Amino acid sequence: MNAEQILFIVFGGISLVGAVSVISFRHPIYSALALIVTFFAQAGLFVLLGAHFVAAAQVIVYAGAIMVLFLFVIMLLNLGTLSASGSIVGKLKGVAIVLGLLLAAEGIYIAVNALNETAVASAQPTAAPVTTYQIGELLFSKYLLPFEVTSLILLAALIGVIVLVKRDGPDTD
Amino acid sequence: MSLGLIVVLLISPFAGFLINGLFGKWLKGKEKLSGWISALAVFVSFACSIIAFTSVRGGGGMSGDEGILYEWIKGESFAFNIGFHVDALTTVMLLVITGVGFIIHVYSIGYMHGDSGYTRYFAYLNLFVFAMLILVLGNNYLMMFVGWEGVGLCSYLLIGFWYEKQSATDAGKKAFIVNRIGDFGFLLGMFTLFAAFGSLDFTTIFDSADAGNFQQIFGASTLVIATLLLFVGAVGKSAQIPLYVWLPDAMEGPTPVSALIHAATMVTAGVYMIARSAVLYELAETGEVVAWIGVLTAFFAATIALAQNDIKRILAYSTVSQLGYMFVGVGVGAYASGIFHLVTHAFFKGLMFLTAGSVMHAMANELDMRKMGGLRAKMPITHWTFLVGAMAIAGVPFLSGFWSKDEILHSAWAISPVIYGIGLITAFLTAFYMFRLIFVTFYGESRVESGVASHLHESPPVMWVPLAILAIPSALIGLLLGWGGHNSWFHHFTEHVFPKAHGEASGNMLVFMGISSVVGLAGIAFAWIRYRERVPAAEPTHALHKLVANKYYIDEVYNAVIVQPIKNGSHYLLWRILDTGIIDGIVNGVAAAIRLIGGTLRRLQTGLVQAYIVSMVVGIVLFLAYYLFVR
Amino acid sequence: MGLEYYLILSALLFTTGVIGVLIRRNAIIIFMCIELMLNAANLAFVAISRHLGETTGQVFVFFVMTVAAAEVAIGLAIIVSVFKHRQTVNVDEVNSLKG
Numbered sequence: 001m002n003a004e005q006i007l008f009i010v011f012g013g014i015s016l017v018g019a020v021s022v023i024s025f026r027h028p029i030y031s032a033l034a035l036i037v038t039f040f041a042q043a044g045l046f047v048l049l050g051a052h053f054v055a056a057a058q059v060i061v062y063a064g065a066i067m068v069l070f071l072f073v074i075m076l077l078n079l080g081t082l083s084a085s086g087s088i089v090g091k092l093k094g095v096a097i098v099l100g101l102l103l104a105a106e107g108i109y110i111a112v113n114a115l116n117e118t119a120v121a122s123a124q125p126t127a128a129p130v131t132t133y134q135i136g137e138l139l140f141s142k143y144l145l146p147f148e149v150t151s152l153i154l155l156a157a158l159i160g161v162i163v164l165v166k167r168d169g170p171d172t173d
Numbered sequence: 174m175s176l177g178l179i180v181v182l183l184i185s186p187f188a189g190f191l192i193n194g195l196f197g198k199w200l201k202g203k204e205k206l207s208g209w210i211s212a213l214a215v216f217v218s219f220a221c222s223i224i225a226f227t228s229v230r231g232g233g234g235m236s237g238d239e240g241i242l243y244e245w246i247k248g249e250s251f252a253f254n255i256g257f258h259v260d261a262l263t264t265v266m267l268l269v270i271t272g273v274g275f276i277i278h279v280y281s282i283g284y285m286h287g288d289s290g291y292t293r294y295f296a297y298l299n300l301f302v303f304a305m306l307i308l309v310l311g312n313n314y315l316m317m318f319v320g321w322e323g324v325g326l327c328s329y330l331l332i333g334f335w336y337e338k339q340s341a342t343d344a345g346k347k348a349f350i351v352n353r354i355g356d357f358g359f360l361l362g363m364f365t366l367f368a369a370f371g372s373l374d375f376t377t378i379f380d381s382a383d384a385g386n387f388q389q390i391f392g393a394s395t396l397v398i399a400t401l402l403l404f405v406g407a408v409g410k411s412a413q414i415p416l417y418v419w420l421p422d423a424m425e426g427p428t429p430v431s432a433l434i435h436a437a438t439m440v441t442a443g444v445y446m447i448a449r450s451a452v453l454y455e456l457a458e459t460g461e462v463v464a465w466i467g468v469l470t471a472f473f474a475a476t477i478a479l480a481q482n483d484i485k486r487i488l489a490y491s492t493v494s495q496l497g498y499m500f501v502g503v504g505v506g507a508y509a510s511g512i513f514h515l516v517t518h519a520f521f522k523g524l525m526f527l528t529a530g531s532v533m534h535a536m537a538n539e540l541d542m543r544k545m546g547g548l549r550a551k552m553p554i555t556h557w558t559f560l561v562g563a564m565a566i567a568g569v570p571f572l573s574g575f576w577s578k579d580e581i582l583h584s585a586w587a588i589s590p591v592i593y594g595i596g597l598i599t600a601f602l603t604a605f606y607m608f609r610l611i612f613v614t615f616y617g618e619s620r621v622e623s624g625v626a627s628h629l630h631e632s633p634p635v636m637w638v639p640l641a642i643l644a645i646p647s648a649l650i651g652l653l654l655g656w657g658g659h660n661s662w663f664h665h666f667t668e669h670v671f672p673k674a675h676g677e678a679s680g681n682m683l684v685f686m687g688i689s690s691v692v693g694l695a696g697i698a699f700a701w702i703r704y705r706e707r708v709p710a711a712e713p714t715h716a717l718h719k720l721v722a723n724k725y726y727i728d729e730v731y732n733a734v735i736v737q738p739i740k741n742g743s744h745y746l747l748w749r750i751l752d753t754g755i756i757d758g759i760v761n762g763v764a765a766a767i768r769l770i771g772g773t774l775r776r777l778q779t780g781l782v783q784a785y786i787v788s789m790v791v792g793i794v795l796f797l798a799y800y801l802f803v804r
Numbered sequence: 805m806g807l808e809y810y811l812i813l814s815a816l817l818f819t820t821g822v823i824g825v826l827i828r829r830n831a832i833i834i835f836m837c838i839e840l841m842l843n844a845a846n847l848a849f850v851a852i853s854r855h856l857g858e859t860t861g862q863v864f865v866f867f868v869m870t871v872a873a874a875e876v877a878i879g880l881a882i883i884v885s886v887f888k889h890r891q892t893v894n895v896d897e898v899n900s901l902k903g
Contacts, residue, residue, distance in 0.1 A: 019840055023824030026853050028832050035836050038817075042843055049810070049854045054846070054865050061869050066839065066876050073880045074832060077887050096826030099790050100819045106797045107815025110807050117282055134859045143863055147869070150870045157874035157900045164881040310844075780899025785824055790822060 007048055008053040015041035028074045032067060050129030174229040174235050179257045182221035182267070183306050189214030189299035197292035204291050208282035211295035215278050215302055219271035221758055226264040226579060235259035236675050239554060240312050251371060257550060258312035261667045266309040266445055269519045272304050273437045276639045281429040283635035284534060294334060294427065300328035305438050309445060311560050314363050314373040317446065321359065321410065323545060324439045325352050331434060332426040344422040346611040351419040355409015362402030369395050379452040396457035403450060404463055409445025413470045413500060417493045424485040428530030436492045436526050437519035444499040446517050447669065448508045455672045460504045463584065467500025468592045468599070473725075479609075480722035483540045484529045487610050490517070491566065492522055494599060498581055501596060507584030509664045514577035515653060516663075519645040521565035521574055527640055527662060528559040531632045532614065537625050542610065547619035551629045556615045558640040563611050565647045567604035568693030573651030575689065583685045596690055604696025612704040658682045705804040810851035817844035831883050833891040835876065842872050 018038030025031045039062045046055035139147050189211045193200065200207040228234075241256035278298060304323025311317045333345025368376045369387045375657065381387050382396065391398050407413070412420035423435050434440070448461060451514060456458050456482060471494045478490035495518050502511025503620050533540060535552060549556045551673040587591040622627060630635065654663040659682075720726070777784075822835030846865045848873060852863025887893050 008809065012809075016813070016816060016820070017818040022833070022836055022840060023820060026829055031833050031836055035839065038840065039843065042847060044846060045810070045813075046850055049850050051854070051862050051865075054823055054862050057866065059181060061873060062839070062843070062898060066873060069876060069880060072834065077884070077893065085806075092787060093827050095787060099787065099826070100823035101903045102794045102820035102828060103790065103797075103822055104815055106794065106801060107818060108894060109801060109811050110818065111811030111815055114808060114811055115806075124882075130853070130859050130862055135862055136861055138863050139866070140825050143867075146867060150867060153874050154870060157877045161877050161881040162880070164885050778902060780902030782895045782898075783829075786825055790826065 004048060007044070011041045011044040011048065014038070015045070031069070032070050032074060035070075036063050036067050039067070052129055053132045059084050174225060174233045174259060176235075176240065176257070178221055178224060179235070179240075179259065179310060180242065181328065181380070182218045182271075183303065184312060184350045185214045185217040185221070186302040186306065190303060193292045193296035193299060198298065200292050203683065204286065205282065207292045207295055208278070208285070208422060211299050212275060212278035212282065215271055215275045217270075218302065219275050220304065221334075222264065222267035222271045225259055226268055229261055229264045234261075234524070235314075236312065245315075247463070253313065253315050253373065255316065256312040256374075257310045257791065259310070261308055261449060261636065262445070262512065264308075265516060265667070267306070269516055270305050270309065270438050271304065273519050273523050273643070274305075274433055276643055277429045277433040277437075278526065280432075280530070280636050280639040283633050284429055284530055285427065289771045290334065292329075296496055297330050297334070299329055301331070301434060301439070308442055309487075311373055314366060314375075315380075318359065318363060321442060321446075322356065324434070324442065325349065325410070328352075328423070328434050328439055330560050330716070331430040332423045334426050334430070337426070341425040342614060342761065343453050345418075345427040345577070348423050351416050352409045355406045355416055356549045357400045358405025358409070360406075362399050362404075362406060365390070365395070365399040365402060367770045373450065382452055383454055393750070396453055397459055400450065400453050400457045400459045401462065403446065403453075404443075404459070404466075407446055407463075407500075408466065409443075410446075411440050411443030411496050413443070413466050413497065413499070414473060417470060417474065418494055418731060421486050421489040421724075424483075424489050426509040428485065428526055428533060431489070432523045432530070435489065436522040440492065440496055440500065441515045441519070444496065444503055448505045448512050451503070451508050452481075452504075452653075455506070455576070459587065459694070460506055464501045464504025464505070464588065464592055467502075467504055468595045469497070469498040469609045471497025471599045472595050472602075473503065475599045475606065476721055477724050478606045479602060481719055484542050484610065484614065485526070485540055485607060488522070488525055488529060491525075491603065491607065491782030492518075494603060494780065495566070496523065497580060498596065498599075501585055502581040502591060503675040505584045505588040505592070508580060510577065510580035510584055510668045511658075512667065513663050514574075514581055515650050516654070517565070517577040517647075519575035520650060521562040522642040522649045523568070524640065525559060525562040526637075527643065528555050528562065531555045531636055531640065534578045534632050534636065535629050536621070544620055544622060546613045546617045547615070548621075548629070549615040550617075552631050554631055554637045556636075556639060558644040559615070561644045561648050567607050567697055568600055568689055569697070570686070570693075571652055572648050573655075573684075575645070575693070576651035576655030576658075576661075579682075579686050579689045582689060583658070583682060597688070599695045600689060601692045603651070603701045608700035610702050612700060616705065617667045628643050629787065696792055732744050807851055807855045811848055814844045814848040816833065817841075829894045829896050831886070831895055832880075833882075834895065835879050837873060839876070842868055858897070 015038045015110045018034045018041060021034035022038065025034060038060060043055045043058040043063070046052075046058060192210055193207055196206070209556045235664070236258050240258055241254045244252055245255050245720045246253040254480075261573075280297075281298065286293055288294065301324060304320050304327055305321070308317055308324060311320060329345045329349040332348050333342045335341045336345075365377060367373055367747075370381055372378060384653050387395070389395050391403050409416045420435060420440065454463070474490045474493035474497065478487050481487045481490065495514070499514050499518070502508070504511075531552065532545070532548065532555060536545065536549075536553075539545070550569065560742025561572070565572040566580050568575045582593055582600070585596055619626065632640075655661045664669055725731075759774055777788075821837040821839075821841035821844065824840065825834050828834055828837065833895065846868055848869070849861040849865050853854060884895055890898060892898070
């Protein structure tokens with residue numbers, strides 16, 4: 001058992017435990033914190049896979065920006081007390097778990113059989129990490145248009161959010 | 174003869190219809206203008222008809238391709254044209270329609286004075302003339318059918334002209350529905366002809382029929398079936414047994430309409446049609462059926478006319494009876510004689526209807542002749558002109574009816590003495606009921622109600638002048654055209670149109686003329702004896718009279734045998750069971766089923782996001798399973 | 805480590821997210837679960853990208869992250885305005901679309 005395997009088990013285990021914690025904690029604050037843990041563990045997995053840029057982005061965008069937003073809203077609405085009780089929709093619980101298990105089984109089946117796909121099987125895995133330079137080159141050449149569209153999506157989201165939460169009427173303070 | 178002439182002839186009344194129909198509002202205050210435009214339109218047609226007539230007399234005419242105005246319907250193996258056929262028969266019809274039509278238009282200007290529907294009336298009248306002209310001008314059965322339906326429509330519109338009156342609208346509907354039965358026969362006849370000949374053109378059909386060159390779709394009896402079906406159409410349109418019931422009721426319309434449509438022109442369309450199809454009837458040998466129906470109708474209607482007291486109804490039954498004579502004429506193969514009677518009848522019956530209108534005009538629309546009497550003194554012109562008409566129909570020697578009726582009876586003798594005998598009895602009855610009408614209305618004591626009597630007057634010139642004009646041909650046209658019987662001018666004029674009559678009329682014509690004259694005069698004399706001084710309120714009341722006075726209860730029988738079963742069938746079977754039960758049941762059942770399904774399905778629409786996601790995930794799981802394990 | 809392990813981990817994380825979406829009634833936690841699923845997808849992207857020696861997979865992760873950021877912003881804004889109107893963020897209490 002080499003270092004990579006050990007690290008994979010560690011990060012993978014943390015992220016799984018984190019994920020299960022997210023859906024298990026009654027209080028949203030705890031869920032949010034568990035989610036941050038999961039994100040960090042995943043960033044570690046990305047490093048293991050040699051994707052340093054993605055790992056950095058994961059920490060900055062997810063664990064940083066998005067999670068701050070979650071926490072901010074939870075605290076703004078003061079949800080802890082409101083939804084402390086009955087956090088699970090009882091009737092659906094059994095159905096949901098059965099469905100989830102089926103889905104997981106199918107996912108694992110796909111994963112195990114992934115190497116049988118010719119395109120995947122014939123590939124030559126490289127250990128060399130992908131550099132930021134390579135990603136940037138792709139982004140600004142082959143994927144330039146989607147990249148620019150992304151900025152439009154962000155702009156639209158920006159405007160949408162302002163419109164959604166803006167108070168109606170002239171009595172703004 | 175040019176096509177342009179025919180087009181002008183045809184379009185002129187249609188233009189009159191458009192002007193009166195579309196601009197009637199602006200013509201409202203100018204009654205006279207509206208009426209004269211309409212009359213002028215018909216007069217233009219009349220003038221064109223005279224030109225066409227002289228052309229045909231000089232050996233001209235129009236048939237086949239030269240008469241085609243344009244191709245109407247074109248198919249792979251068939252073509253229907255808007256085309257005209259002009260020969261002696263057509264021009265005779267044209268002259269009658271436009272000539273009598275023009276006089277009646279002029280008369281109407283006075284008669285309809287002050288009516289609120291004045292322009293509408295003239296619009297309909299012009300449209301009628303247009304449709305009637307199409308009927309006689311067409312060079313194929315389809316055009317004839319268009320005209321046939323057109324006149325039927327105008328007849329309906331004009332019978333129900335005073336639509337505020339329930340009886341008028343009922344009469345209009347009755348005429349329309351009864352005619353529909355006949356038209357259905359006509360349509361089937363047309364289909365049969367088309368199936369057999371692949372064409373509806375007169376010339377094509379007649380030539381192929383002569384040569385025996387057609388599809389025997391019903392075997393040897395193809396032509397028999399076709400002609401009998403066409404005859405069903407004629408029976409409806411020309412008011413013969415058993416479809417005559419609409420014509421007496423049609424008298425609800427304005428009197429000039431009765432004169433023009435229900436005496437002179439439209440009702441004779443059936444006679445025209447048979448005369449036009451003479452070739453087919455000769456080949457199919459169905460003429461005898463036509464003759465028998467005709468003579469029975471003539472006799473039957475004449476007996477009903479004996480016991481009526483309504484002037485216009487007597488004239489209506491008389492019309493039915495005289496149409497029967499025409500069918501006898503064309504049925505026994507004497508086509509020229511039948512058409513000749515059509516012409517003379519158009520004049521004298523048109524005249525009598527107009528005089529009846531004149532009487533109504535003076536009597537404040539009173540029609541019951543028991544409330545008249547002694548009108549001779551107050552209305553001399555009306556009296557004299559009516560007398561001329563009555564003498565003509567009664568067969569007084571040398572007046573027009575005498576010639577034409579005699580020719581028909583003479584020809585009938587050669588085919589069947591029985592038909593001749595019934596015809597002769599009918600002639601006697603005709604003379605009798607007509608002079609009963611005259612004596613009761615114009616002679617004897619006045620029984621006019623005092624309120625009406627005070628303003629009893631002769632009609633204005635615009636009405637009596639047409640009467641006087643019509644009286645002249647009523648008296649003389651028979652002599653002019655019919656002198657010489659089967660060698661007369663009229664027979665020579667039309668000899669190229671009709672196939673040779675099969676049985677040459679036998680016996681000395683003078684003998685027949687003598688018998689007819691005696692019979693006619695006897696009828697007049699009998700009427701004179703019975704009604705010269707008698708108050709008709711004291712009519713006999715025995716059973717036979719009652720039966721006849723009630724028109725043999727035919728309307729009641731039809732009502733019980735046909736109308737009520739259909740009504741009940743419609744009400745109980747079609748409406749209650751089929752419509753509300755089955756059809757509505759299916760429709761409502763479908764709606765209820767959908768409501769049920771919808772009601773069930775809407776429970777799925779819980780409004781809970783997670784329920785939706787569950788179904789989505791189920792879908793994903795199933796789809797993946799199918800994709801991974803089944804495919 | 806082989807590709808299949810990463811993919812199995814990704815599938816498990818994804819399924820956890822799905823179950824979370826199904827059983828929680830707090831809209832914010834449902835959102836977090838959606839983030840979990842997106843991350844699971846990202847993990848699969850990167851793992852396959854490495855296995856194939858392709859950079860494109862990582863570029864797609866970048867796009868996914870942007871869309872996720874936008875989605876979270878909008879979603880949380882909606883939650884805030886729902887809360888303003890109904891004083892709740894429980895999805896089973898927000899059922900105006902019930903048929």
